[in-house]
Amino acid sequence: MFFKILFLSIFCVFAAIGQTSFLEMPNDLSKKNYSVENAFVVVDDEKQTFATFLTNENTINAYLYSENAESISKFASKGLPEGYNEIIGKTIKDGQVRLYFKEYYNKKFGAVLFDFERKQSIETEFGFKLKDEIYLQSHSYRDRLYIITVSKKTSILNIYTFQHDGKFEKKSFDFTENIFVNGKNEPTTLYKLLYDSFNGLTSVVKIEESNPNSLQITSNLSKIYDRGNSFILSIDKEDLFTYLLEFKVPELSVKISAIEKLNEIGDEKFNTTNSYLYKDKIFQIGGNSKILVFTIKELDTKKELKRYVFSKDEDIPFKNSAIIEEYATNRSIKTKELDNAALLLQIFNRGNSGVAINPTSTGYQITMGGSEIIKKGGGGGFGPMMVGGSGNGMSINSTGGGMVVTSGFNPTFYSFGGYAYNEENRTKRIECLFNEDFEHIDGEIPQNVFNRLRNHISNLPKAKAETLFKMNDFFVYGRYFSKENVYNFFKFSD
Template sequence: MRKVFLVLTLLFINFISAQEKLLEISNDLKVGSRKVHTAFTVIDEETGNFALFLDDDNKMYGFLFSPSLKLINRFASEGLPKKYNQIIGYSILDKKIRLFLKDKNDKTFGSVLFDFEQGITQETLYDFKLKQEFFVEGYSNASKFHLITIPKDSNLFHDYIFEEGKELVKETIDLSNQSFLDDQGTPKSLNTIMATGGNVQTIGSQYRFQVDKIDSEAPNSVESTSNIVKMYPGKSGFKLSIDTQRRTYIIDISTQALQALVSSIEKPYLPAAVVNSNSFILENKIYMISATSDDMGFSVKTLDSGEELKNIIITKDDEITFSNTPIIQEGGMYSSYREMEKTSKFLRRLGKEDIGVAVSKHKGNYVVTMGSKKEISRGGAPMMMPGVGFPMASAGAFAVTFNPTFFAYGSYSSTKATRIECLFDENFNHKEGEIPKNSFDRIKEAADKFPSTDAETVFRLDDSYIWGFYNKKLDKYMMYKF
């Protein structure tokens, strides 16, 4: 067995040598044999410093590096009580990085401050608890962290603003003058639309919902884009998209001005009483898909004016002429790879499963993935916690929800979707040829060569993707640039 491991390791080393090694970090702070479960990074956009955090379910270890990759400081924290197991964001002030956490019930919150200047940590439990309001997401912007909530049955957002060295501030963004319609055209609260997607009949709470945080510039899979509520973080705020059957609501929130603009864009029309649909936002365009078991519509529109740039309608009897791949059905393992021949079978999947569309750019062209995932467990990929939809390394570790790039990679590399992949030029004309490989494809090729990659993380640094993993044999954290 040792020889097999050695051979695999040598093969991996030969393969990975073609990639640029960024860092090799010895975790000499760790005592004992506890396995490192989780790794994540925080990048200071102003200074170029970046921090790596490792967690072994006992302590959290922090390492701060300069832009030239020089170690500034490293030390460990005892962390918060175990019920605070989801890291939802951070704030940065000089060499102070504060990590914000919540419990699994989305009700109580705390933070851990890593002061890399002084080499000390500070653990804080906040004395407020959410009552009659629901956690939406966290948003990080330099020295401020925004905890966004929505009160039950309302058109309001509450913004709890944490800024280092200042008192907690609670602001309200009021959308009471906006109208949100369910699938029957009846006005409903924004909270209800976010929870139901416009459906009149739902199972479970009319107010609880799940938000998938999206890095739209990363390669995404249908698994990471099939939720009805998505958050697209930006430089000074974020967009929320909420999909109903016939339209997508887009709420553009400025965390600087504490204001929101609301718009809605109609989806491709299909003549059916019930339609399965979703959308994806990239740059200034929205990509929309609608389907029944009989037909499918795909449309590209501009966000500002709603001008339609592309429209495709197919029926179950049509051949899909705009796809660059067969109809692919995967179950997360290459051995379960299958291909469908008939459009009718593809549309039956799209009509009843969690439908989604994902788009990425490659040398001026657009790679569009259309498909659906079966509702086995929400998220489904090995790096995700079932029922929640965010990446984590393994059971018992922290869930890290503020890095949508890692979520995209986890879904992309372990997809369970039925899908087609299409290539369009800058004017959305179909192009022949193979779908080009992207950075996630190359990272996955590297990961597949290695027998064990604990505590993986993927993040963007400057113009590159960084892949990291813990090498237990060497007791080091390895980082490579792609």
């Protein structure tokens, strides 16, 4: 009876925000008492199917469905040996799906091929180990996966290209002649630009610009923008330039650019700078305890299109919200409004800043502020991997082999996770509306689809093995019901 009441309550919550039940999938490949720890979904646009992978401590259970939620095939795989704890990407070809893994220390890689026609899997451990290289991120596009590394103490960037049949090759790019500089305008290496002496190598987060992205994600200083047939590595560690390395795939041609930052006004030297890319524009932000500056530039010409400035002693003329402070732990989210701009600028003075862009029907919603981790969580050093939390949805649990969902596998899930937390952190921000010419306009801040979903599931019991993905023009949210051993998907639109 409890389960029926719980399920009805959850269904009513989704119905209240215009969502519908999409699929109830029995987890019938697991032996009794083997629960589901994590769930991943891969959408095949060409075949118009989606594959769902449910993991427990023994197996990866694979289910293939049509886009109309009709069952096509299912089978279980033993997966890779223990230690391969993160899925970092996938390739798709002829209806097959290959999932790629890395082990905990980011040194070894493997893959599992799921052949739904034959109902069998092939497990592969690749015959190399990173020695003097540091794993940064990955990029999936059609039937190829690209793993990006940097060689220690150099300006050499390496890309491993994996084809769907398991063959791979390495290509190195030596950027030594491209003079990178630090904040003192002295030559430095690409490695040092990616290195943080406090956290070790800076975490490189993956960004899909079509998703709503929160400051918990965009405040990172190193990002990879997933643009399908290209990806862009942006680096903001130093104050003089935003460095952009854009790679086209599959040919792996590269374009490098350095976008100058505004890092001081008069005698005011900024304590922090950061940026965000959206289509053909770059949005840069900087400030300290006294001043904030926000600029918009064209990527190709580097021409500044607009500049906004405010100081601690004045009202912010371009905000459409209160100044919001949000303090979050894995147990609660506490929000309050701040009285003046000086309180917002405190987070800039501590060296944290970020900006996020979401399109609206009249132009853009732009979030400005910063996010800082108060207390580091456990795990493999992901930086602000805000995907967890009791009562907030997005609980990420390890299987017996330690498998987790990562940003490299599903940026949509990671973006949604930016609105929940598994680390104690504080965010200060303002929300602003601009028209298509980046002129400030009045209006109420719209709630994006992730915020709406977050608000509703925060009132539900803690979920297990959640996931979120986009298919066609709608999002699909999934969660596991352990008592009935079923995985349920709900469909909703932006």
